Amino acid sequence: MNESVLSMKGIHKRFMGVHALKGVDFDLRVGEIHALVGENGAGKSTMMKVLTGIYEKDSGEIQFLGKLFHPHNPKQALSAGIGIIHQELNMMEHLTVAQNIYIGRETMKSGGLFLDEKGQNQRAGALFDRLNMNIDAQETLNRLTVGKQQMVEIAKAVSHDLKVLILDEPTAALTEVEIEELFTIMRDLASKGVAMIYISHRMDEIGQITDRVTVMRDGEYVGTNETSKITKEDIINMMVGRVIYEKPKVKSNVSADAEVVLEVSSLNAGRLVKDVSFKLHQGEILGFAGLMGAGRTETARAIFGADEIQSGTIKVRGVPVKISDPMVAVAHGIGYLSEDRKRYGLATGLSVIENSLMASYNKYETGLFIHAGKIRAITEEYVNKLSIKTPTIDQLLNNLSGGNQQKVVIAKWLINDAQILIFDEPTRGIDVGAKSEIYTLMNELAAQGKSIIMISSELPEILRMSDRIIVMCEGRVTGELDIEGSSQKEIMKYATMRENV
The missing domain is CATH 3.40.50.300 (P-loop containing nucleotide triphosphate hydrolases)
Structure with a gap:
């Protein structure tokens, strides 16, 4: 259990105006479930994107299975044995479960001329049996619950002979029953030697499922502790630096009249x-x-x-x-902050200022002209009022953390005076x-x-x-x-x- 499968040391990553990772350390042992926690913007996602080849690190060292490791893309990381399950599932709902698992590496017959659907379904069924998952390989994905779809994605990742599985907010859309099923599968994978990095904001779940906890804050490594020897309050204080x-x-604070x-x-x-x-x-x-x-x-x-x-x-x-x-x-x-802010509340390809004024441009127009000075001033005012962490109001929204994106939605409606x-x-x-x-x-x-x-x-x-x-x-x-x-x-x-x- 103490054998290291992954070690990241002194990892630095910079973006325009932002030093996202400042010499961060992280290590992972064989068969452990290791929580990685921190406020939004702490650098957790950036760290995992470096590990899975989405971002190139600026400096630092990654050792995987005892060798230097430098993935240049997610496919390379997956081939090496590192997979990630994102919060937003990445599946094709119109295909069957088996087709989703083996897309791009289908089971073929007749010398590779024809698709062997029967063989592929049997292959997926054997995978589910090994993982103790009760899922029909021939079912169309969109007929499954979100929890079952997530299990399919885990099965797909494990089918690549994974050594490390990263789970990013895996329980966000699950019911209590589905969470218990997920935890059972995670424990089973750990018993088979798969190491897991578990990213979550749910403190109670971290205490229930993980072996160790690493805390990050503002792009820096804060500390690592055994989960059984640290309290929820300790973790929160390490995350935020305050109680x-x-x-x-x-x-009620509302007067009767x-x-x-x-x-x-x-x-x-x-x-x-x-x-x-x-x-x-x-x-x-x-x-x-x-x-x-x-x-x-x-x-x-x-x-x-x-x-x-x-x-x-x-x-x-x-x-x-x-x-x-x-x-x-x-x-x-009336202003509405949707539960799905990326789909209904924000345009992540636009800047902070463009999103903040989205519902209020008509208030700052005179004929064909927009008062650029006024809209910059009002945006700066609410960025400061709401403590939105951004290097500039011209920063694209998809470069901000989830918490800061949510504050931009709130700013949009406050500027509109809803x-x-x-x-x-x-x-x-x-x-x-x-x-x-x-x-x-x-x-x-x-x-x-x-x-x-x-x-x-x-x-x-x-x-x-x-x-x-x-x-x-x-x-x-x-x-x-x-x-x-x-x-x-x-x-x-x-x-x-x-x-x-």
């Missing part, structure tokens, strides 16, 4: 929004809790005009409004330090009189931030709870209150 407090809210700024009545939209009604008050953080498929995101999208409403009414400050598309919602002072903000999974994929900053920001916005709907799948987050909680199950509102006296157990009771029960 982070996570206490639940004990009472606060104005109702948004009232939704008998809203119906698609399969997952059924007769939804609720009120949002000025200065309130209204938490929306529920399990996957409860209809929370669908409700938010309907209110924002992204999805068509079949029936129901929406009032903004007592006035009925017909929101037919997002532009109308924005005109009524009064009603819908935060859909605002801290998904964000480290504890950035989470704490987002929480502080949300509380400040509520104190300034902004009203927030916060959709979250993390019950501690719901209990920490909400003044009041709406619980949904299968498209219906099943509970409305005051924060005072609320508990995870009570929320789950309503979150599982199916219609036929």
Whole structure:
């Protein structure tokens, strides 16, 4: 177990204006599960991209299986025995499971003239048997759950005779049952000698599944400890260099006579929004809790005009409004931070300034001209206010960490002066330090009189931030709870209150 399979020493990597890795060290033992943690922007992803040949290191040394190792591309790293499972799965949904696993190296017959589908399916089936995975090799990928799709990707990686497997936020979109299945597979792989690098922001999971923890901060190596000998609080303090407090809210901060700024009545939209009604008050953080498929995101999208409403009414400050598309919602002072920020909230190929002003250019136009000085000044103001880490406001967004990208989305709606903000999974994929900053920001916005709907799948987050909680199950509102006296157990009771029960 103490035999080293991988060693990285003194790794440096610079980009334009950013020293991303500053002499970082990391070592990995045969058959261990090793957590690599740090705030967004700490350098974890850059380090793994150097290891898998996506980036070339500027200096430093990598030893793999006792020899110097310098991969120039991911294919070279994979051939050597190092694979990575990214947070966004990289599969072809219209193909079968077996076709996905062996794409580019298909099983052939008749001297290589024809594809041997039967043989390929048998080959994939034998692989699943070896990995103790219950998956049909002939099933089309898009018919599998996200958890099963992830297992297929792991099987694909392992089929390359891996020595090292990197898992980047592997549990972000999984249910509790799927997480347990993943951990069982990881333990089995470790027992077969596969070493794993586990990147996650979920501290409880790190304590449950890993052997050692390495912490990075601001592109530097902080330290490595055995997981059993370090506490969650110790890890967080190493990550952020400060103490982070996570206490639940004990009472609402909203006055009894606060104005109702948004009232939704008998809203119906698609399969997952059924007769939804609720009120949002000025200065309130209204938490929306529920399990996957409860209809929370669908409700938010309907209110924002992204999805068509079949029936129901929406009032903004007592006035009925017909929101037919997002532009109308924005005109009524509603901003939406999507759970999938890269798909719906951001244009990662554009700069910080272009993304920040995306919803507000009309405010800075005079005829055919845009006031360049004003838009630079307002962007700089919010970059500073939100502590967005970027060398310049002209930096492309895809060069920023996930936490800083999320802050740019928030800046976009604050510059637009939206009064009603819908935060859909605002801290998904964000480290504890950035989470704490987002929480502080949300509380400040509520104190300034902004009203927030916060959709979250993390019950501690719901209990920490909400003044009041709406619980949904299968498209219906099943509970409305005051924060005072609320508990995870009570929320789950309503979150599982199916219609036929």
